[in-house]
Amino acid sequence: xxxxxxxxxxxxxxxxxxxxxxxxxxxxxxxxxxxxxxxxxxxxxxxxxxxxxxxxxxxxxxxxxxxxxxxxxxxxxxxxxxxxxxxxxxxxxxxxxxxxxxxxxxxxxxxxxxxxxxxxxxxxxxxxxxxxxxxxxxxxxxxxxxxxxxxxxxxxxxxxxxxxxxxxxxxxxxxxxxxxxxxxxxxxxxxxxxxxxxxxxxxxxxxxxxxxxxxxxxxxxxxxxxxxxxxxxx
Numbered sequence: 001x002x003x004x005x006x007x008x009x010x011x012x013x014x015x016x017x018x019x020x021x022x023x024x025x026x027x028x029x030x031x032x033x034x035x036x037x038x039x040x041x042x043x044x045x046x047x048x049x050x051x052x053x054x055x056x057x058x059x060x061x062x063x064x065x066x067x068x069x070x071x072x073x074x075x076x077x078x079x080x081x082x083x084x085x086x087x088x089x090x091x092x093x094x095x096x097x098x099x100x101x102x103x104x105x106x107x108x109x110x111x112x113x114x115x116x117x118x119x120x121x122x123x124x125x126x127x128x129x130x131x132x133x134x135x136x137x138x139x140x141x142x143x144x145x146x147x148x149x150x151x152x153x154x155x156x157x158x159x160x161x162x163x164x165x166x167x168x169x170x171x172x173x174x175x176x177x178x179x180x181x182x183x184x185x186x187x188x189x190x191x192x193x194x195x196x197x198x199x200x201x202x203x204x205x206x207x208x209x210x211x212x213x214x215x216x217x218x219x220x221x222x223x224x225x226x227x228x229x230x231x232x233x234x
Contacts, residue, residue, distance in 0.1 A: 001027065002035045003197045009039065011101070013156060014147040018044040074100065078176055086185040090196040096175045099168055106156075107165040109135035 009016065019036065021027040028047070036043055078100075084093060111132040120126045139156060142148050148156075185191065 001032055003199060005032075005035065005039075007198045013142070013152045016040055016043060018046060020046045023047055074104065078172075079179070082180070083184070084179065084182075086182065087191045087193070087195050088182050089179060089185075092175065092179045092182060094196075094198070096172065096179065099172050099175065102159070102163060103165065103168050103172060105138045106160045106163065107137065107168075109137050109140075111135045 021032075033045070036045070078096070079093070084090070111134070113130060114133050115129075115131040117129045117131075118126060119129055136144075139160065143153055
């Protein structure tokens with residue numbers, strides 16, 4: 001998770017004010033809170049409430065609806081429901097998303113829902129009227145705000161001008177074919193998951209020795225207490 005967060009933070013072109021993760025121990029634990037406190041000192045951490053579906057809790061801000069809605073269009077639409085479980089799969093999928101973030105942020109306009117009205121006619125039949133705003137690319141939406149600095153905007157505009165969307169789309173298709181053709185992991189044969197990291201980890205203790213990763217459920221309550229202590233301090 002730390003490796004992924006470092007990659008995300010290096011790419012996002014505006015300051016991070018709040019993080020709203022799922023509350024599983026794989027997303028919220030002592031090590032993640034430590035990393036965030038060291039990396040983004042003024043970050044506000046909010047917490048999803050369990051067993052509240054996005055449809056029921058949208059007004060309460062409980063879900064990550066703007067991210068969750070992309071699980072289909074930007075994940076399942078390209079990779080389906082297959083299991084990709086090898087180091088080679090992970091590296092290839094990372095390369096795929098390195099291309100997809102450019103294509104969908106610069107060249108794929110999207111519409112945002114502005115209003116949703118429930119109308120009932122004289123016969124008692126009801127229907128929903130949805131009104132959307134003007135379609136814009138995510139990058140153009142960002143440029144319409146004050147969240148991005150002129151220097152960062154100029155860098156991204158230069159990247160967009162240098163990119164051929166047709167060639168980029170073709171490269172995305174070729175990578176998907178490559179991922180599907182890769183062999184699956186061999187049962188009983190272990191692989192070095194550290195080869196999938198974008199940046200190598202530096203261990204504070206035991207560097208150079210083998211490390212066994214496991215889930216320690218006894219630490220969950222401790223992690224939650226540390227999380228709320230971190231919220232109180234910020």
